[in-house]
Amino acid sequence: MSTADQAIRFDTVSKSFGDGRVLDRVSFxxxxxxxxxxxxxxxxxxxxxxxxxxxxxxxDEGRIYVNDVEIETLxxxxxxxxxxxxxxxxxxxxxxxSLSVAENVAFPLRRHTRMSEAEIADSVRExxxxxxxEGELDKMPLDLSGGMxxxxxxxxxxALKPSILLVDEPSSGLDPITTREIDKLLMDLKASSKTTMVxxxxxxxxxxxxxxxxxxxxKGHILAQGTAEELDQSKDEIVQQFMTLxxxxxxxxxxxxxxxxxGRSHKKEVEYGVQG
Amino acid sequence: xxxxxHASPGLTKTFLSEAGLISAFAMRAIRVAFQPxxxxxEVVHQIYMAGWRSLPLVMTSGVAIGVVLSMHxxxxxxxxxxxxxxxxxxxxxxxxxxxxxxxxLLVSGRVGAGIGAELGGMKVTEQIDAxxxxxxxxxxxxxxxxxxxxxxxxxxxxxxxxxxGLIGGFLAETAISNVSLRLYFHQAFxxxxxxxxxxxxxxxxxFGFIIGTVSSxxxxxxxxxxxxxxxxxxxxxxxxxxxxIVINVLLVRIIFLLFPAxxx
Ligand SMILES: Nc1ncnc2c1ncn2[C@@H]1O[C@H](COP(=O)(O)OP(=O)(O)OP(=O)(O)O)[C@@H](O)[C@H]1O
Ligand SMILES: [Mg+2]
Numbered sequence: 042m043s044t045a046d047q048a049i050r051f052d053t054v055s056k057s058f059g060d061g062r063v064l065d066r067v068s069f070x071x072x073x074x075x076x077x078x079x080x081x082x083x084x085x086x087x088x089x090x091x092x093x094x095x096x097x098x099x100x101d102e103g104r105i106y107v108n109d110v111e112i113e114t115l116x117x118x119x120x121x122x123x124x125x126x127x128x129x130x131x132x133x134x135x136x137x138x139s140l141s142v143a144e145n146v147a148f149p150l151r152r153h154t155r156m157s158e159a160e161i162a163d164s165v166r167e168x169x170x171x172x173x174x175e176g177e178l179d180k181m182p183l184d185l186s187g188g189m190x191x192x193x194x195x196x197x198x199x200a201l202k203p204s205i206l207l208v209d210e211p212s213s214g215l216d217p218i219t220t221r222e223i224d225k226l227l228m229d230l231k232a233s234s235k236t237t238m239v240x241x242x243x244x245x246x247x248x249x250x251x252x253x254x255x256x257x258x259x260k261g262h263i264l265a266q267g268t269a270e271e272l273d274q275s276k277d278e279i280v281q282q283f284m285t286l287x288x289x290x291x292x293x294x295x296x297x298x299x300x301x302x303x304g305r306s307h308k309k310e311v312e313y314g315v316q317g
Numbered sequence: 318x319x320x321x322x323h324a325s326p327g328l329t330k331t332f333l334s335e336a337g338l339i340s341a342f343a344m345r346a347i348r349v350a351f352q353p354x355x356x357x358x359e360v361v362h363q364i365y366m367a368g369w370r371s372l373p374l375v376m377t378s379g380v381a382i383g384v385v386l387s388m389h390x391x392x393x394x395x396x397x398x399x400x401x402x403x404x405x406x407x408x409x410x411x412x413x414x415x416x417x418x419x420x421x422l423l424v425s426g427r428v429g430a431g432i433g434a435e436l437g438g439m440k441v442t443e444q445i446d447a448x449x450x451x452x453x454x455x456x457x458x459x460x461x462x463x464x465x466x467x468x469x470x471x472x473x474x475x476x477x478x479x480x481x482g483l484i485g486g487f488l489a490e491t492a493i494s495n496v497s498l499r500l501y502f503h504q505a506f507x508x509x510x511x512x513x514x515x516x517x518x519x520x521x522x523x524f525g526f527i528i529g530t531v532s533s534x535x536x537x538x539x540x541x542x543x544x545x546x547x548x549x550x551x552x553x554x555x556x557x558x559x560x561x562i563v564i565n566v567l568l569v570r571i572i573f574l575l576f577p578a579x580x581x
Binding site: 149153 | 450
């Protein structure tokens with residue numbers, strides 16, 4: 042395989058829930074070692090896109106390839122192998138609430154490596170230090186703030202040193218300084234380990250920093266796709282609003298605020314928008 | 318779990334379709350149980366949660382039931398002047414039916430509700446998806462391990478229940494006639510063979526399977542927040558105890574058919 046090939050390919054993928062068509066024949070590629078930032082209004086299917094990539098949801102139509110393997114054709118053992126090479130940060134962290142912070146990060150290491158307990162402890166400390174949480178090893182997830190949970194989730198997603206990293210809103214609930222640190226961590230990973238990334242974010246400055254490619258999802262379609270400079274040139278009103286309006290928001294803007302700044306808000310935000 | 322996304326929580330599913338889904342879930346559990354990795358660590362942990370932690374409940378209930386049954390037995394036996402048979406009659410009653418069924422119902426209350434709520438909570442907070450994202454077969458890791466743990470824990474708990482029942486019976490008896498512990502147990506086990514003990518006790522493996530499967534299924538398919546978790550928990554107890562009582566009739570029938578003499 043050449044280095045210029047695609048780590049991720051979305052080929053005319055559609056996904057509906059009940060009557061609502063969330064994705065309508067969406068196609069995009071992410072080149073190996075590059076970062077793709079997905080933006081879009083609340084409820085446009087960004088989280089759904091990431092879950093499709095991991096096989097947590099099945100597409101109604103179309104094909105999804107990860108490292109040239111169509112994931113829908115895999116049996117559960119095959120899926121396990123592919124997922125070992127992927128890391129996923131959930132939008133609401135999804136930490137195991139019966140396990141401590143350290144145990145959450147150690148979980149994938151215990152499962153999938155032959156590392157000794159001492160090596161695991163070292164690795165866990167290292168991962169947590171990267172996200173600025175070296176002091177919280179023994180806390181339980183429910184005793185953490187939303188932003189801290191998010192960072193533990195990232196440390197857990199990074200535990201197996203995945204070659205593909207899917208991140209759902211890494212900076213929601215984080216202050217501007219921590220946001221920059223997380224951005225830097227992601228950029229370092231891309232530079233040092235050639236990690237392929239798909240990052241869902243509402244934070245345009247972050248997207249400009251991290252993304253080789255930016256992608257705006259709107260009403261089930263990809264409205265715009267390209268580098269930040271290319272999107273800046275876009276004539277489309279919504280794309281322009283995205284690139285400009287969101288920039289004026291504080292760096293830790295919640296999805297609700299950046300979305301409602303553009304116009305009508307989505308029903309679901311009322312429930313979710315509050316959480317970090 | 319991916320395919321459960323389509324279930325609409327508001328629809329009242331017919332009992333039959335639900336039963337069909339639970340059967341499919343059970344079949345899948347049996348198939349997956351034989352596939353590696355075998356999750357032994359998790360099975361042991363779940364045996365601790367379902368079995369060890371149920372001990373206080375099972376033991377106190379066992380003693381209390383033994384006392385009550387013994388009083389009833391004495392009332393009956395006295396009429397025929399057959400007081401010497403009291404321990405044996407109690408042992409037969411405990412071992413053949415009361416012990417297994419009571420243990421099944423107690424565990425479906427305690428463990429079934431727990432599994433329903435725990436898995437339901439994990440489902441709605443995306444922890445099940447998180448397991449999958451970490452390349453773990455969540456169905457094996459969560460459901461199959463709990464089902465196996467229930468199947469192992471129940472016969473052991475039943476044995477302990479039976480034993481506690483006899484202790485209760487002994488306590489009740491010593492209060493009236495000062496029979497020695499050794500004589501009491503000697504009389505109790507006099508008429509009971511291994512088969513008499515083994516069949517009803519092994520029956521509870523099926524109870525364990527029912528409790529584990531039904532409550533894992535309901536937890537796994539939970540939708541809709543805290544209310545959904547509560548519903549999963551309640552329905553786990555209701556469904557598994559109902560099913561257990563009905564299946565028990567069948568099992569007793571089968572035991573009688575296969576071992577006319579063995580089924581006491
Ligand atoms: N499991 C599910 N069952 C039913 N509908 C779902 C499910 N998951 C997502 N949806 C629907 O799909 C649509 C897209 O959801 P998604 O979570 O992907 O939005 P999003 O773009 O991530 O929004 P946000 O920025 O608020 O996180 C929403 O209308 C949502 O209601
Ligand atoms: Mg989302």
